[in-house]
Amino acid sequence: MIKLYYAAHTCSLASHIALEDAGAEYSTVRISFAAEQQRQPEYLAINPKGRVPALVTDRGILTETPAMLAFIAQRFPQAKLAPLDDPFLFAQVQAFNSYLCSTLHVAHSHRMRGNRWADDAAAIASMQRKVPDSVTACYQLIEEHMLGKPWVMGETYTIYDPYLFTIAQWLEQDGVDPSRFPKVIDHRRRMSERPQVRKAIAEELG
């Protein structure tokens, strides 16, 4: 059976929601960042990167949200969570999720995880000051160029949606003005009403 290692308030929520969307049988293991469990040998044996999420499957362990989301879509094709038979549309999904992972999430990470990229407190504080601007620039691109309605791809709900929803949870804390991004906020609200989303969040925060 599939097992998801997650930490609360992190991007692992996206895969958690996708597993619910897929109707998968799965279990979860909570990793406490406060207790630094992600850096302990037990967890490093599962994911040597010391990050979440990690997905234990019957074939082996997978990491990296875009890869895990595509895997969930392919592993549970009956849930139709991605346009699997159309390489161009599938690549568009991958491109969106890759942007979230490598640009939006990275911009966000400079607020809490500046020590990945600099050692001194002044530089880390300087990074934090820029987060509202750099994250806002990402949402501007998303709002103007990347969103369908009611879901990211348009009529069809896909693995785009839980990932955007997960990251958009952090928007206000990142200092972004939500009133500038009505489509993103509308998407977030629609997502938050889905029973699968409520179930995943309730478990993570319970």
Add this chain to the structure above:
Amino acid sequence: MIKLYYAAHTCSLASHIALEDAGAEYSTVRISFAAEQQRQPEYLAINPKGRVPALVTDRGILTETPAMLAFIAQRFPQAKLAPLDDPFLFAQVQAFNSYLCSTLHVAHSHRMRGNRWADDAAAIASMQRKVPDSVTACYQLIEEHMLGKPWVMGETYTIYDPYLFTIAQWLEQDGVDPSRFPKVIDHRRRMSERPQVRKAIAEELG
């Protein structure tokens, strides 16, 4: 026909090599970062992110290296550039490429593109000082956990390989000691001998 927008000395080389590997018919357009062409309206109409690469296809435009590489593999299946019929192995490829994109490339970018994440010169200099450490940490994970032989996946050459090769070009400039990573360097040497790689590089630097 497929058209690749690229800039020399950037990650667009990975997709360029993959197009050669695929035996694709394609043309290229060089974008000059020195002339800031990536920020001009003509290019922003193609890729509003103002980044390279971008791939114009008969269905529309794709961006983001991991998505483009997977698309090339799916669009030219006879080239067998990815384990397309095995969702787990395909997810492993995606996970590797996602790591390169969101962690290794991002660590590297703090050397030349610190202004994405901070405004003051002292913070940008501080980021630059940490690049050797943060990039080395990525190669340590890759060297220990992610490399098969002779190719990343093992016996089979895939879209993993041009992406690692492309980023590994920058290793010495990032202040990483190549003698610590014999497998990565060996892979880079093997890649540099492939005619497809030589052709793509010759065109980009010609």
